[in-house]
């Protein structure tokens with residue numbers, strides 16, 4: 001039974017696919033209420049309240065996936081999750097419209113002083129002259145961060161007759177032209193905008209983006225809006241610019257610390273606030289819960305997820321194309337790691353023929369995970385394989401060749417060790433399966449599966465018989481056997497597939513046979 005912990009409040013309607021699955025147990029409780037069972041969950045679903053720290057990940061030893069029902073993953077230690085091999089996914093667009101609408105509601109409220117007027121009337125006052133606002137029509141709106149939400153805000157602003165200026169270092173010209181906005185530098189935006197709204201993630205680069213230096217570049221009387229993340233507008237700087245009257249008003253849905261407690265910003269009459277409500281609509285909550293629930297279900301069924309933060313994303317279509325090579329690569333990694341039972345410095349992978357045209361990042365990660373698995377104590381999978389390889393000083397590279405040589409497709413793996421280099425080539429043949437067609441310099445043809453025994457020897461009569469006799473004497477049945485040699489009487493190899501794993505003592509016995517140079521058992 002798969003166990004999923006839903007640690008923050010989430011739409012039941014959205015969770016329905018998980019709740020309806022008889023193979024899944026969904027526990028809807030806060031982390032503190034399941035401290036004793038944390039190591040028993042396969043998946044964790046959160047919104048922004050639960051902090052997925054390294055400490056929590058350490059306790060959740062069985063965890064495979066964290067699903068964030070929302071966009072921002074700043075409450076999740078993604079680096080730690082990656083190290084632990086835990087996939088992190090989010091729901092990137094389920095709350096876009098709601099947040100754009102909330103931003104607009106904040107903008108209108110800010111310039112028309114609706115919250116202040118509301119409080120006044122509720123206090124039995126009727127002071128119309130105290131709440132004279134300004135129109136949005138004709139004003140210059142500066143949007144910092146022109147992704148999903150920023151571009152929806154722009155559409156609404158244009159409908160209101162505003163001039164829209166956007167700053168986003170990652171925005172392509174083609175996309176900007178399509179949407180029809182004025183793309184400018186940050187300095188230009190700061191100088192022109194009557195109202196500035198931020199829609200970036202909180203990153204090292206965006207933290208304090210609107211700090212003392214940049215706020216000084218804005219127009220006197222500017223309005224500011226933050227419905228993205230607390231900290232993009234520096235709160236201390238904001239206080240100074242409100243105190244000196246440079247900033248006319250601020251709308252905040254988010255804070256550096258949430259809840260903000262008795263924050264000095266809350267004392268300003270021209271600061272209007274909401275408690276992180278951007279995504280708090282019925283529709284957005286159903287959307288994001290449905291998206292993560294569906295993705296988690298897909299992941300638990302062993303299929304590729306499309307909104308992962310720490311894995312290359314794959315469409316179903318691409319996944320179907322790479323699946324066979326993904327499996328072949330994993331097996332090649334496992335075999336190579338056992339053959340090269342020594343420290344290695346580099347793994348070079350060459351994709352040839354039809355596989356060279358596919359998305360190989362995932363295939364490479366699969367190969368690395370297979371290679372590292374016998375070597376590391378911790379979980380290793382596609383999520384953390386590249387990171388673990390790097391940590392262990394193993395460099396890896398990919399090369400591509402359109403020419404598949406004798407095969408429609410092939411993956412060639414070269415492992416550089418301290419004392420030797422090992423090469424193998426594998427191919428996937430439809431309706432026939434995975435085959436290793438070159439091994440350690442020998443042409444051969446075997447399936448990389450089950451209990452394998454590799455023997456390198458001198459090409460002499462009777463060698464096969466000697467090996468067969470010893471195995472037979474110890475009740476080890478040979479299922480298949482492939483042989484290869486470089487030249488008559490030269491070096492030769494046997495690759496045997498056995499019906500059961502071989503004892504180490506038997507390996508030693510085989511090593512004693514004269515004219516046998518190498519004996520390796522390989523478990524795939």
Ligand SMILES: NC(=O)C1=CN([C@@H]2O[C@H](COP(=O)(O)OP(=O)(O)OC[C@H]3O[C@@H](n4cnc5c(N)ncnc54)[C@H](O)[C@@H]3O)[C@@H](O)[C@H]2O)C=CC1
Pocket residue numbers: 070071072073092095096099144145146147148149150167168169170171199200201202203205206227228229253254276277278279280
């Ligand atoms: N208040 C709320 O309840 C909600 C807040 N959010 C927050 O809104 C923000 C934006 O979300 P989306 O539009 O969905 O994300 P997105 O990823 O679609 O867009 C973010 C944009 O910011 C740009 N960007 C990144 N670094 C930048 C920089 N240094 N300067 C300028 N632009 C930069 C990116 O190129 C991208 O276009 C996120 O922080 C998210 O967490 C999202 C949903 C709800």
Ligand SMILES: O=C(O)CCC(=O)C(=O)O
Pocket residue numbers: 047048069070071072073095276278279280
């Ligand atoms: O879960 C929520 O309501 C917060 C949404 C949010 O901030 C996000 O999606 O980034």
